[in-house]
Amino acid sequence: MARRRKGRDISGWLVVDKPAGPSSTQVVNKVRWALGAKKAGHAGTLDPEATGVLAIALGEATKTIPFVTDALKAYRFTVTLGAETNTDDAEGEVVKRSDLRPSDEEIKEALHGFVGEIMQVPPQFSAVKIDGERAYKRARDGEEMEIAARPLWVEELTLVDREDPDHVTLEMVCGKGGYVRAIARDLGRALGCLGHVRELRRTWSGPFDAAEGVSFETLDAEARTEALDARLMPLEIALADLPEARCDSASASSLRNGNPAPVIARDVEFGDTCWASFEGQAVAVGQYRGGALHPSRVFAGA
Template sequence: MARRKKGDRVDGWLVVDKPSGITSSAMVNKVKWAMNAQKAGHAGTLDPDATGVLAIALGEATKTVPYITDATKAYTFIVRLGQATNTDDEEGEVIAQSNLRPSDDDIRAALVQFTGDIMQIPPKFSAVKIDGQRAYKLARDGDDFEIQPRPLFVEELRMVSRDDADHVTLEMVCGKGGYVRSIARDLGAALGCYGHVKSLRRIWSGPFELSDCITLETIEKLAKDPALRDHLLPLETGLHDLEQLSCTPEAAAKLRNGNPALVIASELDYGDEAWVACNGEPIAVGVYKAGELHPNRVFVPA
């Protein structure tokens, strides 16, 4: 007999305005505990000191996490000019300084080289794996290592304000795998004055925005209270970038068993990914082929 999972069946997304000083994983555990949920995960790590949109998937919504992880995200952040740190943020040790301060025009001109398809080297204090070990662990141990550049698409990078000679506020819209700390570090290097992130806030992630967020204080206040579920967004919110199709109950039964089935006519091209619902209930995600959906993720009925 299969062992019964601990907790309640909870499906959907809880979008949290993560406060500074807590890891993304700890935030997931807090939500899982507060909702007494069987399963939870997040879609895109925020550094412990970063704040803002952290989308937490519960139950069947965890099957849609990859679509949010791959989605475009937006950040506002303050760069401290004139200093480089070993962590590329405020928490690190200052390792280089400069009295040079670029003009606003110099900053705007430099931002151009960090837009479009770029190659970015993640910070040494990051979760990137080097020969099976996390980079931050190697860095803490004082090991000498290099991280290879990785591709990143930056849709937009603009200056929001120049707060004073030492600080500039920027806003960035980018694809998967973007490290804001690397942008600050490399911008400071390009300007010849050094730089690191002083503060960072994610303002949206795919379909999730700050207006969707619930605070940690509210989560703790409503812990174990059914009213907390009123803040859940449906699991299909995580599929916003995919075409929605529909099918008959007979087709839904086939799809739930992992078999291809006919879906209602669509303008999708052969090989496109889509998701299908029956009577408003999400059934599966899969590949569209000549009128059929070939499922690769199937949702368990509520």
């Protein structure tokens, strides 16, 4: 018999302003402990040394994680010029050096090549799987792998500061699956000066902003209290980019049982993905066809 997971059936989103050091999984575990929650997950991994927005879903909100993962995200990061490392960040060993330092104008010009639909090769030290094993595990053993390039949508990439000739600070807005470390590596190579990430912060992710983030100190201070419960955002916030349809109690009951049901929708066309609500609460997400929602995932009622 499977062991029943202990904890409260609590649902919603909590935005953590992740400090440098802990892994994303460690942050999830801390939030689960602080809220006494039965179920939790995160929407988009951050490297241990990165800081900023890590959105944690609790309970029924975990069903909305894909909609946040697919949303645009923004990063502010500083690139050290003149050296490439085996991890593409400051935690790794320097493997190449260059005395070349490009001008601000040369950097701005090079950034144009990293905007739009680009192909990106993930870092050797990354979580992508190679023959069923994480790349970083093989890289730790000294193996150098051929990792296939994958598409990445970059909405914006701009130079915002240059504190000295060796460091530039950039801001990027991109889609899911991007590696900021790979941007630093490839930009350094394109400029001929080499480069790696010194600091990285995610400033927002989909509907979540760093300004809303809860610190580790707050998690400790408010653990297992109503004050921390009050910080939870409703699961519906993750569905903001989808059109909303409304339904009555009978349709809500049918949808929660996984059956198609009539909904009232505006500006929704046949085949569109949308979500249905009843009295302001999410009931289901699915495909709109012929005046009815055909659910692909459903949410338990309050």
